[in-house]
Amino acid sequence: MKHPLFVFEITPRCNLACVYCYNVWKAEGELYPRELSVQEIEILADSILAAHPVSVTLTGGEPLLRQDICEIVSVFRKRGILVGIATNGMLLDHDTARSLKEAGIAWLEVSVPSITGDGYRNLTGFDGFHDVKRALLAAASVGIRLTVSHIITSLNPGDAERVVDLAYAFSADAVALNRFVPGGTGFKNRHLRPSIEQLDSSLKNASHSSLMSPGMTVYAAIPVENCILHHNDYPGIKFGSCICGAGKWAISPSGELRVCEQSPYVIGNLLDKSFEELSRSQFVEKFRKDNARSDCTLCASNRVCGGGCRFLRAIPIR
Amino acid sequence: MENNSRFQNRLITPTLSILFAAGLLPLNAASASDQNSNRSGAVDNPGSSVDLSRSLLARTSALWSNPQWQEFKRIWKKLNNMEQADVNHSSSDLDYETIDKIRTELDNSYVELMGIAEEIGIDSLDIGLLHKLATDRLTFLSYGSMFSLTRMMPPPVSEQTDYLVSQIEARLDTVIRLREEGLISSGEMITAFSNLRSSIDTYFLLETVSERVGYAGVLWSVRWPLEADLIPPYLDSIKTAVLDSLENSGVNNEEERCVLLEDLEDMERSISRTRDRLPALHDLLLDLELF
Numbered sequence: 001m002k003h004p005l006f007v008f009e010i011t012p013r014c015n016l017a018c019v020y021c022y023n024v025w026k027a028e029g030e031l032y033p034r035e036l037s038v039q040e041i042e043i044l045a046d047s048i049l050a051a052h053p054v055s056v057t058l059t060g061g062e063p064l065l066r067q068d069i070c071e072i073v074s075v076f077r078k079r080g081i082l083v084g085i086a087t088n089g090m091l092l093d094h095d096t097a098r099s100l101k102e103a104g105i106a107w108l109e110v111s112v113p114s115i116t117g118d119g120y121r122n123l124t125g126f127d128g129f130h131d132v133k134r135a136l137l138a139a140a141s142v143g144i145r146l147t148v149s150h151i152i153t154s155l156n157p158g159d160a161e162r163v164v165d166l167a168y169a170f171s172a173d174a175v176a177l178n179r180f181v182p183g184g185t186g187f188k189n190r191h192l193r194p195s196i197e198q199l200d201s202s203l204k205n206a207s208h209s210s211l212m213s214p215g216m217t218v219y220a221a222i223p224v225e226n227c228i229l230h231h232n233d234y235p236g237i238k239f240g241s242c243i244c245g246a247g248k249w250a251i252s253p254s255g256e257l258r259v260c261e262q263s264p265y266v267i268g269n270l271l272d273k274s275f276e277e278l279s280r281s282q283f284v285e286k287f288r289k290d291n292a293r294s295d296c297t298l299c300a301s302n303r304v305c306g307g308g309c310r311f312l313r314a315i316p317i318r
Numbered sequence: 319m320e321n322n323s324r325f326q327n328r329l330i331t332p333t334l335s336i337l338f339a340a341g342l343l344p345l346n347a348a349s350a351s352d353q354n355s356n357r358s359g360a361v362d363n364p365g366s367s368v369d370l371s372r373s374l375l376a377r378t379s380a381l382w383s384n385p386q387w388q389e390f391k392r393i394w395k396k397l398n399n400m401e402q403a404d405v406n407h408s409s410s411d412l413d414y415e416t417i418d419k420i421r422t423e424l425d426n427s428y429v430e431l432m433g434i435a436e437e438i439g440i441d442s443l444d445i446g447l448l449h450k451l452a453t454d455r456l457t458f459l460s461y462g463s464m465f466s467l468t469r470m471m472p473p474p475v476s477e478q479t480d481y482l483v484s485q486i487e488a489r490l491d492t493v494i495r496l497r498e499e500g501l502i503s504s505g506e507m508i509t510a511f512s513n514l515r516s517s518i519d520t521y522f523l524l525e526t527v528s529e530r531v532g533y534a535g536v537l538w539s540v541r542w543p544l545e546a547d548l549i550p551p552y553l554d555s556i557k558t559a560v561l562d563s564l565e566n567s568g569v570n571n572e573e574e575r576c577v578l579l580e581d582l583e584d585m586e587r588s589i590s591r592t593r594d595r596l597p598a599l600h601d602l603l604l605d606l607e608l609f
Contacts, residue, residue, distance in 0.1 A: 115501065133506055140513040166501060169492040171513040213492070215485035
């Protein structure tokens with residue numbers, strides 16, 4: 001068993017209304033999960049520690065909506081677990097960034113879905129572009145390692161290269177290029193999926209910007225099938241394969257383990273059962289084996305893309 | 319004299335508004351550099367001289383009408399306006415004559431500034447480090463990243479400073495370009511410049527190391543951490559390891575031990591002195607970029 005990375009959704013609450021949001025509780029008919037108290041997170045952290053994790057990323061919803069965020073960070077830090085936070089940045093000013101650094105977070109990931117005020121509003125429902133720039137500057141000014149994440153959709157295919165430029169100008173260490181994957185709210189907005197041509201031009205332009213940005217890593221955070229878009233065409237971008245349900249796991253606000261943030265299926269609750277037991281369930285085995293296309297297992301590129309993202313298969317490629 | 323103060327006053331008003339807007343110059347008496355050094359990402363300022371507690375304006379306004387500093391700034395801005403062909407380029411669009419001309423200008427400017435350092439209140443170390451950074455920028459812009467294909471292999475720290483210069487250069491270019499394109503405001507630009515200090519601090523500290531390592535010696539092969547805060551403790555751990563190793567070797571060579579210890583302590587003192595100067599260097603760099 002690999003040392004796992006955990007993505008812990010500490011709250012279902014959010015202060016934005018992103019049209020591409022993948023949070024599973026935002027899907028039609030789903031109920032918002034309850035969030036754990038700090039005392040319960042202590043128990044959860046023990047369970048996570050027993051899995052010998054690489055790190056835990058606190059996300060949501062919007063994790064900074066929790067007033068006790070620094071206390072939650074400390075719960076993991078005092079067990080020696082590396083902690084990062086993925087946030088939309090709306091509540092991240094200089095003082096908050098400094099408090100988070102003092103609490104011991106190792107990195108911040110701030111999402112920048114668009115490079116214009118209008119684009120930001122269209123995608124998130126709020127005028128937040130200036131606030132997100134303030135958040136990036138605040139993170140860098142206190143010396144926290146900063147990753148800027150960006151989601152490529154059909155509405156913003158030209159933004160990726162400018163996001164890379166902005167991240168570089170603002171001293172970011174990395175850019176994570178996501179692409180729209182339908183889930184949660186996004187399932188109703190499947191038109192947001194970029195076409196192959198849009199994805200290709202976004203990645204090509206982002207790759208060019210990346211090559212002009214020494215010292216900053218730009219990577220594709222959602223696996224891209226090498227047979228569809230050849231990785232060698234984007235030399236400035238690092239690609240990887242799907243590690244969901246193997247190296248990376250999602251934990252819902254109430255402590256339930258899932259194979260991926262996109263997956264609504266609950267394997268079990270880490271407050272009740274150990275990670276070792278849950279991660280060996282039949283569902284996990286089936287997810288890893290059956291969700292890869294059969295021809296992918298015979299492909300030479302399987303090693304570099306792992307067959308791509310399983311959740312993107314729900315919709316045929318345009 | 320009167321003319322100079324009028325000139326300074328004209329400059330101070332717009333400058334103040336930019337600095338207030340950027341939050342770099344608080345309304346109380348605390349200095350911008352004090353604020354910067356208090357941020358946990360910045361290198362702590364272990365020294366506390368009266369000079370370092372002066373505000374950015376107090377520290378740099380005396381330079382605004384100084385012809386030698388303005389000349390250095392002119393060359394610095396010229397470097398800003400030079401374009402990178404590619405971060406990995408091995409040739410330049412610039413001809414040798416142009417490169418040599420700028421290099422000579424830089425060297426002359428360095429000599430001129432050193433001659434009046436005391437008069438204008440800049441430490442000679444600051445001038446030396448800024449001149450080295452400007453020269454390294456010119457080299458990078460002229461020839462790209464250098465490769466160590468020589469018989470006299472430079473220490474890894476020299477590759478590390480080259481690498482940092484390429485980053486600083488590219489980040490400066492990107493900030494300036496995005497400001498010109500309107501993607502970032504002037505306040506955001508100032509903060510972005512200010513945030514570059516972690517790379518620049520690391521450059522200055524490693525440059526201090528590089529100058530003393532040379533092409534031989536116990537520190538020749540050392541690859542240093544690329545974070546300013548980690549450099550002093552790293553040197554400390556090297557010192558412990560080297561002295562322990564000498565002691566455990568069973569060879570009782572007191573003379574060798576003394577020489578080694580002296581070298582390592584000299585390096586410690588140099589790093590510490592550069593760390594003391596970092597707040598002043600931040601202010602000088604902001605002045606070079608913004609005004």
